[in-house]
Amino acid sequence: MLNNLNSFLQALYRRNSxxxxxxxxxxxxxxxxxxxxxxxxxxxxxxxxxYPYCPPTSINFIDEKGxxxxxxxxxxxxxxxxxxxxxxxxxxxxxxxxxxxxGEPHYLLGFIxxxxxxxxxxxxxxxxxxxxxxxGRDIFSRLLYGTRISLTVGxxxxxxxxxIALIVGSLAGYFGGIVDTLIMRLVEVLMAFPAFYLMLALxxxxxxxxxxVLVFIIIVAILSLIGWASLSRVIRSMALSIxxxxxxxxxxxxxxxxxxxxxxxxIPNTFSYVxxxxxxxxxxxxxxxxxxxxxxxxxxxxxxxxxxxxxxxENVNVLTSxxxxxxxxxxxxxxIVAFNLLGDGLRDYFDVKLER
Numbered sequence: 001m002l003n004n005l006n007s008f009l010q011a012l013y014r015r016n017s018x019x020x021x022x023x024x025x026x027x028x029x030x031x032x033x034x035x036x037x038x039x040x041x042x043x044x045x046x047x048x049x050x051y052p053y054c055p056p057t058s059i060n061f062i063d064e065k066g067x068x069x070x071x072x073x074x075x076x077x078x079x080x081x082x083x084x085x086x087x088x089x090x091x092x093x094x095x096x097x098x099x100x101x102x103g104e105p106h107y108l109l110g111f112i113x114x115x116x117x118x119x120x121x122x123x124x125x126x127x128x129x130x131x132x133x134x135x136g137r138d139i140f141s142r143l144l145y146g147t148r149i150s151l152t153v154g155x156x157x158x159x160x161x162x163x164i165a166l167i168v169g170s171l172a173g174y175f176g177g178i179v180d181t182l183i184m185r186l187v188e189v190l191m192a193f194p195a196f197y198l199m200l201a202l203x204x205x206x207x208x209x210x211x212x213v214l215v216f217i218i219i220v221a222i223l224s225l226i227g228w229a230s231l232s233r234v235i236r237s238m239a240l241s242i243x244x245x246x247x248x249x250x251x252x253x254x255x256x257x258x259x260x261x262x263x264x265x266x267i268p269n270t271f272s273y274v275x276x277x278x279x280x281x282x283x284x285x286x287x288x289x290x291x292x293x294x295x296x297x298x299x300x301x302x303x304x305x306x307x308x309x310x311x312x313x314e315n316v317n318v319l320t321s322x323x324x325x326x327x328x329x330x331x332x333x334x335x336i337v338a339f340n341l342l343g344d345g346l347r348d349y350f351d352v353k354l355e356r
Contacts, residue, residue, distance in 0.1 A: 012345055019345020022338040029335065033147040037106040040141035041120045041127050045302040046104060048126060048136035051077065053085040053322045056131045064091045072097045074127055085322070095125025131324035133312055139327055142304040146328065149216060149305040151335070153289040154282035156220050161227035162278050169232035170266045173239020174258065184236070190229040198226060199288060203297045215299055223288045231277060238270050280343035283336040290332055306332050 013020040032039055048054075057074045076093035080086055101120035108114050121127050129140040172183040202222045210218070242248065243266065251261050286306075292298035293307025294314075301308060306328040313319045313326050 012349055016341075016345035016348050018341045019348075022341040022345070025338050026335070026342065029147060030151060032144055033151055035108070036141075036144040036148060038108050038114070038116070039118045040138070040144045041101075041103070041117055041129075042138045042141045043104045043106060044137070044142045044145040044304050046137065046141075048132060048138075050079060051126065051128070051132050051136045052134055053318075053325075054079075054087060054126075054128055054132040054136065055322075056324055057126065057128045059097065063094065069096075074121060074125060076125060093125070095121040095123065095127075097121055097127065130327045131322065133309075133325060134318075139309070139324060142309060143306070143327055143331060146304040146306045146309055147331075149299055149303070150286050150289060150307070150332070153216070153220055153223065154285040154339075157223040157227065157285040157288075158278045158281050160220065160224035162231060162274055162281075164224070164228040165231035165235055166267055166270065166274065168228070169235025170239050170262050170270070172232070173236040174243050174262055174266055176240070180236070184233070187229045187232055190226075195226050196291070199223070199292065200297070203292060209300070219289050219292060219298055223285050226288075227281065227284070231274075231281075234273070234277070235270055238273065239266050242266050242269050276343055276347045279339055279346055282339045286332060286335060 009020065009023070012023065037043075054077055057077065059072045059074060060069075061072055062068055063073075073094045073096045076090035076095065077087045078090050080088050097119055098121070099119050100116050101122060102115045103117045103120055105113060105115045106117075119127075128138050130143065131139055133139055133142070168183055168187075172180045199222055202225070203218065206215075206218055245265075248261060248265050251265060256264075289298055289305065290307035290310065293305045294311050296308075296311070298307050299305040309328040310326075310332075313329060318325060
């Protein structure tokens with residue numbers, strides 16, 4: 001398996017290097033999502049009330065006197081105007097950056113309790129790599145925690161909706177006749193509804209103040225319910241073609257059941273398309289979750305997701321004065337571009353394999 005993965009990565013790098021680097025970038029993102037508790041300097045809900053809308057702290061190696069320091073450090077910040085949220089750098093205080101720093105207790109991987117964070121500063125210093133929001137919460141830490149929600153919605157939603165589409169499309173294409181007609185009419189009814197408004201209507205059926213875990217499950221279910229219909233039509237057309245192949249007819253002659261033929265021959269021969277389509281569909285699920293959270297119907301505070309973090313950027317005055325609140329939007333754009341580049345690379349990879 002490792003040899004196959006290695007050969008796949010080498011072929012992807014040779015034929016489409018942007019897709020390869022997108023794959024590496026997404027792997028790093030999922031890794032940081034998994035270990036967000038450890039990598040982030042602060043928990044997502046810790047508020048530094050004396051530092052609302054604090055600008056990003058710059059990491060320095062050279063101090064104000066021109067002296068070089070082997071260990072990076074940050075300067076302190078002073079709030080000079082509480083109304084305008086303007087700060088000045090306090091050059092009299094330096095805070096070295098250390099690795100494996102003790103901080104707020106957290107659970108690594110959800111069950112290993114520890115107080116260590118990957119990096120941070122000691123004492124009264126603060127390290128805000130992407131600044132803070134209106135409540136003084138570290139945006140970088142919340143961005144890492146929000147990665148869990150936003151990226152998991154994409155993977156889980158695609159897995160559920162594509163599983164439904166594979167089963168429904170394969171049944172319609174293989175059996176044909178009345179089965180095909182009934183399934184396709186149901187699909188057309190679902191596709192007739194505007195996806196975004198259907199998503200809002202389904203979400204509105206549940207209370208707004210539900211726990212964030214239940215909201216997360218509901219969002220995944222809603223996005224999966226909406227997303228499978230169009231793909232099932234494509235799977236159905238592929239199944240119509242595959243069922244006419246000689247190996248399918250031979251399986252029928254040898255007494256293979258319909259379930260066996262669908263699972264053994266129909267569905268596996270759609271995997272190359274499904275993998276590409278799934279990669280290209282993940283951004284749609286991420287945007288769907290972000291849209292719901294942005295308008296207050298998704299994951300609720302204080303739990304972070306890229307959508308509800310981006311709600312602060314709706315205010316033009318806030319965005320103009322504190323542009324770092326746009327960081328979740330940049331993260332969403334970067335992930336969408338990465339998934340699309342990866343999808344293009346996978347399409348090229350499978351096209352070459354089919355030509356051979």
